[in-house]
Amino acid sequence: MLREHTCGELTIDNVGAETTICGWVQKSRDLGGMTFIDVRDRYGITQIVFNMEVDEGLCKEARGLGREFVIKVSGKVVERSNKNPNMATGDIEILAEKLEVLSLSKTPPFLIEDETDGGEELRMQYRYLDLRRGPVKKNIELRHRVLKVTRDLLDAVGFLEIETPYLIKSTPEGARDFVVPSRMNQGQFYALPQSPQTFKQLFMVGGFDKYFQIVRCFRDEDLRADRQPEFTQIDCEMSFVEQDDVLSTFESFMKLLFKDILNIDLVDFQRITYDEAINTYGSDKPDIRFEMKITDVTKVAQGKGFNVFDESELVVAINASGCAGYSRKQLDALTDFVRTPQIGATGMVYVKYNDDGTVKSSVDKFYSEEDLREWANVCGAEAGDLLLLLSGPKQSTLAAMGELRLKIGGELGFRESGTFAPLWVLDFPLLEKDIETDQWHAMHHPFTSPKKEDIEFMESDPGRVRANAYDMVINGIELGGGSIRIHERGLQDQMFKLLGFTKEEAEEQFGFLLNAFEYGAPPHGGIAFGFDRLVALLGGSESIREYIAFPKNNAGRDVMLDAPSAISKEQKKELGL
Ligand code: ASP
Numbered sequence: 054m055l056r057e058h059t060c061g062e063l064t065i066d067n068v069g070a071e072t073t074i075c076g077w078v079q080k081s082r083d084l085g086g087m088t089f090i091d092v093r094d095r096y097g098i099t100q101i102v103f104n105m106e107v108d109e110g111l112c113k114e115a116r117g118l119g120r121e122f123v124i125k126v127s128g129k130v131v132e133r134s135n136k137n138p139n140m141a142t143g144d145i146e147i148l149a150e151k152l153e154v155l156s157l158s159k160t161p162p163f164l165i166e167d168e169t170d171g172g173e174e175l176r177m178q179y180r181y182l183d184l185r186r187g188p189v190k191k192n193i194e195l196r197h198r199v200l201k202v203t204r205d206l207l208d209a210v211g212f213l214e215i216e217t218p219y220l221i222k223s224t225p226e227g228a229r230d231f232v233v234p235s236r237m238n239q240g241q242f243y244a245l246p247q248s249p250q251t252f253k254q255l256f257m258v259g260g261f262d263k264y265f266q267i268v269r270c271f272r273d274e275d276l277r278a279d280r281q282p283e284f285t286q287i288d289c290e291m292s293f294v295e296q297d298d299v300l301s302t303f304e305s306f307m308k309l310l311f312k313d314i315l316n317i318d319l320v321d322f323q324r325i326t327y328d329e330a331i332n333t334y335g336s337d338k339p340d341i342r343f344e345m346k347i348t349d350v351t352k353v354a355q356g357k358g359f360n361v362f363d364e365s366e367l368v369v370a371i372n373a374s375g376c377a378g379y380s381r382k383q384l385d386a387l388t389d390f391v392r393t394p395q396i397g398a399t400g401m402v403y404v405k406y407n408d409d410g411t412v413k414s415s416v417d418k419f420y421s422e423e424d425l426r427e428w429a430n431v432c433g434a435e436a437g438d439l440l441l442l443l444s445g446p447k448q449s450t451l452a453a454m455g456e457l458r459l460k461i462g463g464e465l466g467f468r469e470s471g472t473f474a475p476l477w478v479l480d481f482p483l484l485e486k487d488i489e490t491d492q493w494h495a496m497h498h499p500f501t502s503p504k505k506e507d508i509e510f511m512e513s514d515p516g517r518v519r520a521n522a523y524d525m526v527i528n529g530i531e532l533g534g535g536s537i538r539i540h541e542r543g544l545q546d547q548m549f550k551l552l553g554f555t556k557e558e559a560e561e562q563f564g565f566l567l568n569a570f571e572y573g574a575p576p577h578g579g580i581a582f583g584f585d586r587l588v589a590l591l592g593g594s595e596s597i598r599e600y601i602a603f604p605k606n607n608a609g610r611d612v613m614l615d616a617p618s619a620i621s622k623e624q625k626k627e628l629g630l
Pocket of ligand 1: 249289579580581
């Protein structure tokens with residue numbers, strides 16, 4: 054090695070030793086007779102001191118060092134007179150005796166400090182410089198640890214990590230495929246896997262009863278802060294299990310992971326049904342760090358001459374406890390919020406139950422104080438509380454209320470990082486209808502099994518069929534989801550038919566799986582976790598980009614590589630494009 058120590062390991066115990074370290078110049082300070090250089094590597098920062106009196110030439114050389122030069126310094130470890138308790142190496146410095154510049158550096162385009170002046174786009178363009186910054190490095194280290202602990206935990210309970218191919222045929226997870234043209238089979242394309250779903254099911258047929266893989270998945274869909282076109286899953290599947298077995302296996306896994314990584318004991322996961330989640334929290338991934346449940350007030354709010362409510366399918370309320378003091382401005386801001394196109398409500402009604410016992414609402418014209426007190430009763434509101442009401446079509450109103458609930462919860466400080474409220478959401482509908490095409494789609498994916506007792510409705514009333522499907526949710530983040538699968542050819546055929554596949558189409562796309570089911574498929578089920586999201590949650594952030602070494606931007610571009618990009622005429626020709 055060119056170095057004897059890293060920049061993070063010298064302490065008072067090393068005083069007197071001769072050593073050599075290597076690293077990047079973080080900063081230099083020139084104090085007349087002395088020049089101080091901070092040298093940084095992955096492990097920390099060490100201060101080097103160059104003394105005019107000891108070696109004038111060397112000191113002058115040190116003054117010529119620019120930020121981010123790569124240097125090798127040898128010298129003696131000495132105790133600092135001016136100690137820095139905030140640094141691991143803050144008790145010592147190295148009295149330089151030899152200096153070698155290993156690499157020059159241009160002035161970096163942004164400050165390589167914990168707090169930088171670089172915007173995200175610039176940092177991504179120079180991600181290799183961004184990676185030198187402390188917080189980014191910490192995120193990447195965390196990711197590594199979560200990868201390692203995940204593998205250890207799953208290995209310990211008998212899961213085998215088995216890889217699956219990337220150049221495949223489409224797997225339906227509800228997004229568009231990224232496709233790769235085949236040179237050897239002109240005019241034909243591979244699809245990159247949206248997930249290894251069908252492969253892991255084939256592993257079950259193949260007798261590997263506990264499979265996992267930390268695997269890249271590719272989905273061509275519109276991007277948001279917590280989405281990337283390629284992302285990583287912890288993909289798992291088990292044979293001879295029922296839903297409860299999968300839930301308990303992965304609840305234990307998650308508890309052990311949180312214990313290992315954060316030293317936090319997660320509480321037992323709540324279990325609620327999809328319907329309950331939607332009706333009480335307006336979301337299938339509720340943040341249950343706080344209550345503020347949604348109450349259906351349709352009955353008490355209708356019939357008093359307020360048209361907006363009278364003509365609505367649903368009127369719902371949340372009780373913002375202790376918020377009666379909200380100002381006009383705060384209430385206007387909330388109204389503006391619910392009216393934004395993303396939330397889509399037409400307006401918001403409020404009722405303040407003031408501390409002095411008076412009641413004030415935006416609908417005083419239509420409702421007597423008695424009426425409004427009745428609302429309070431239904432919603433459990435007391436003096437000092439603020440009731441917020443939305444109305445409209447059932448689904449969209451609940452969704453809008455769910456968003457408003459999160460917004461208020463955030464404002465009231467209920468959504469701070471550091472606490473974790475895990476739950477399972479169960480009994481998802483098997484199917485959802487695309488209103489535009491009037492076609493049923495699998496809510497999870499086409500391999501998810503319906504509940505036994507609902508199979509009889511698959512033909513007559515598909516919308517009411519519930520699936521053996523579940524999501525793991527922590528703090529309003531869908532960390533993972535899975536299902537017990539169909540393992541009988543007949544039922545799988547029926548499912549494809551419901552989804553609008555002809556026999557031929559099903560055979561053409563999924564013949565391999567349907568055939569496999571004819572050779573002794575064990576009952577099986579599994580789950581996949583969004584690994585990037587999991588690491589971000591453990592790291593206390595919502596942006597998965599911060600935990601991916603080379604992420605893509607919101608337009609799906611890698612701004613460092615400048616990809617995607619055009620390919621040459623020759624390449625196109627070769628591919629028959
Ligand atoms: N393949 C599914 C997904 O990617 C997860 C599963 O059902 O196991 O969401």
